[in-house]
Amino acid sequence: MSTYNVRLYQDSDFLAVRRIFTHGCHGHTAAAFYKALKLPHNWLLLLVVFLLPLVTIGSILLSILDVVIVLLMLWLSGREFFHSYAKHALLDDLKDITRYYLQREGYCFWVVESPAGEVVGMVAAAISHLPGGEKHIELKRMSVARTHRGKGIAKLLCRTLINFARKSECEAVVLSTTTVQDDALRLYERIGFRHAHTTYATKFTERLVRITYVIYKYDILKS
Known part of the structure; x- marks a missing residue:
C-alpha cells in the first residue's frame, strides 16, 4: 500500500474524480x-x-x-x-469540489494516486447532518476504480478520514450506504464501524428492489 499515495484533491483531478464516482455508482x-x-x-x-x-x-x-x-x-x-x-x-457537491469541500471548515476531500500517478480513488469528509448528535463527521463519496479494488485503497481512505475527524476533535464518523453494497458493508465493519440505524426507501421502484439505507457509526472516543 505504500505505493499508493493519499493527497488532497486538486482541480486537475476533477474529471477523474467524477468518472470514478459515476462508474462506481452505475456498477x-x-x-x-x-x-x-x-x-x-x-x-x-x-x-x-x-x-x-x-x-x-x-x-x-x-x-x-x-x-x-x-x-x-x-x-x-x-x-x-x-x-x-x-x-x-454531480450537480450538487461534486460540481465544485474545491469550493464545497476545501474552502469550508470541517470539510475535506482526498484522492488516491497509483504508482503511475493516476487518480484511482476518492473520499470526502463533511459535517454530518445525519441523526445521532453533534460533532460528527460524515464519510461521503468514497469510490475506488474497479481495476484497483482489492488492494486496500478503501481502507486507506477510511483511515485517512478517521484521522482527520480525530484531529478535528470530533466524537464519531458516520456514513450512509445501502445493503446492496456488500463489500463496502464488510469493509466498514472490519474497520470498526457499527450499525446505528436503518431506513427503508419509499418510492415504489425502490421498494420493488428493496433498497435499504444503513447508517454506520465509528466512535472515535472508544477507539
Whole structure:
C-alpha cells in the first residue's frame, strides 16, 4: 500500500474524480438486480405473471414475455436509483469540489494516486447532518476504480478520514450506504464501524428492489 499515495484533491483531478464516482455508482445496478431476484415477493410476482396468461388464454409466449418485462422492470428500478444518485451528486457537491469541500471548515476531500500517478480513488469528509448528535463527521463519496479494488485503497481512505475527524476533535464518523453494497458493508465493519440505524426507501421502484439505507457509526472516543 505504500505505493499508493493519499493527497488532497486538486482541480486537475476533477474529471477523474467524477468518472470514478459515476462508474462506481452505475456498477451497483447489477448487484441491486441480483438481490431483487432473491426477494420472495418478486418470485411471487414472476410466478403470477407467468401463470396468468398461461391459464387464461393458454399462451406460453405471452407468459415468457411477461416474465421478461418484470425482469426488465427490476433491472431498470435498480439502475434508476443509482443513476439518479450519481446525477444528483454531480450537480450538487461534486460540481465544485474545491469550493464545497476545501474552502469550508470541517470539510475535506482526498484522492488516491497509483504508482503511475493516476487518480484511482476518492473520499470526502463533511459535517454530518445525519441523526445521532453533534460533532460528527460524515464519510461521503468514497469510490475506488474497479481495476484497483482489492488492494486496500478503501481502507486507506477510511483511515485517512478517521484521522482527520480525530484531529478535528470530533466524537464519531458516520456514513450512509445501502445493503446492496456488500463489500463496502464488510469493509466498514472490519474497520470498526457499527450499525446505528436503518431506513427503508419509499418510492415504489425502490421498494420493488428493496433498497435499504444503513447508517454506520465509528466512535472515535472508544477507539
